[in-house]
Amino acid sequence: MKKLSIGIFSFTCDEGCSMQILEVFNNKFKEWENLIEIKHFRLISPRKDIEKLDVAFVEGAISTKRDLEGLKKVRETSKKVIAIGSCAINGFPSNQRNFFDKKVKQKIKPFLKKFNHLENVEPIKKFISVDGEINGCPISEDDFIKVLEDCLIEFGVKDA
Amino acid sequence: MHKDFDLKIENMSKIEGHASLEIKVRNGAVESAKLIVGENKRFYEEAMRGKPFSTIPQMVSRICGTCSIAHLTCATEAIEKALDIKPSKQTLVLRKLATLGTILRDHAMHLYFFVLPDIFRKPSVFEFDKAQHKFLHDGFSLKAAGNKITKLVAGRAIHAIYSQIGYFSKVPDKSKVKETIAYLKNVREKVFDLIDVIWNCDFSFKRKTNYVALADPSFAFLEGDLIDSYGDIIKEKDFSNHLNEIVIPYSQGEGYTFKGEEYFVGALARLNVNKKSLHENTKKDLKKYLNVFPSSDIYHNNLAQAIEMLHCIDASLDYLEFEFKKEKKPEIKIKKSNGVGVVEAPRGVLYYKLSITKEGKIDFGTLVTPTAQNQIRMENDIKLLVTKLLDKPEKEIQHEVEKLIRAYDPCMTCASNFLKIKWI
């Protein structure tokens, strides 16, 4: 039977949204166990498979060159990219350094340079096309369930 | 044996946040072991400056998804201390419940999802065999138990909404309280299976150190003084006087010494200095396991967490019997002041100091996270472990090192925020 292959990816954030997905699993995992295959979820598995994902859920904003490279890879290898949470969708609250005054920006500059940070922290849509969004900080459990159920139908894993 | 090699583990899985490890072995000796916080710094200490004090708890909640309640509660306590706000008995009960729920959920996450795969020698919970599969579902049930408590009293398990400075904006719903009590009673016995597996595994790595924890007389992770293994008692407000910050140039985080020495904070420290305060039912049912504390075996941090899970259930069952009523918001008078908050986050002592201007804005805020406090000891242990394993194949060294790091239960999401910048 075909399973929906998914990946959950974290960039610059507090990982609250992916934690929320794990909370959804508390009640839904039994039901989804045979319908989804989790190919990438660093928090709970060392598997780093990002080839041919049906759906990539992306949390966090983009703060470093490394974030950016990772994000582009996710886009290339996933049929559908869904931004989860306010950080991924509009950058906030992980983008607070964008709003620092000149003096503070000057202070943190050497640090940013040393760890290859970008000039500003950006939402993911600034760099890649995004196919869907689940807003919130964190996302709500019900919204995630709805989106995942829709994907199961869209990819022919479950009948409508 | 004389050999040179470098061991690099990038983006380690089954820990909270991004971390990598670099070990350098030269002439048969470990030259360096660097545990690097790869989580990107989000500058929360800087972002706090100039913001109204009332917005801080919700803001710092976003430092860490998994222990958001600990940050929120600790900052709230610091503000209450600064502005002389005395929370009511009910507020304290609700706060304790939110914390017990968080610790239960967090330990369940760590033990079932990060540690059990090491014990069962499986890459992750998804590869558990038929006999082990029960633990995957137990893990979700215990996580749900913690989540239910926190949701009931604080509205959400991640970035709670009802917890306010000085009060809770909503009183728990009576029928939901009943439902939660029934759920907790139902899952309680699952914890014994977990404890059994952890008890019977042969992981061990002993090295004496100083253990520091808040010795809360009701073991609710919020009150009391700090105590260390020497029996020294330190008031919350004086804690930072004993700390020294160590800059770690290769990392986006930092480290600390306490009284000039490396030390450990977390569940193992709590049981080492305060096991007598655990819930009576927990103590009665887990006597045999409790006898090993005080322990200098870092793997007993896993056992200590499992014991705390049972305690969180038992203590929550008591607190849920409280007669909750709607209460008035306390009045807040703004003044120029400083306040310190100290709580036990799931991974150990969390410290906040906030300074408020006479206009009610944050002049400066500083915080010390558990993982930053454990960093130095963790690196020293890794060095020692690798030294002992030098003649083993690299794969095995990697496995053992990852296992050890997981026993520490570091949280890189927390650790990344606080590289201190000198303000002149």
Ligand code: SF4
């Ligand atoms: S949107 Fe909020 S909960 Fe989600 S990752 Fe960002 S800060 Fe965390």
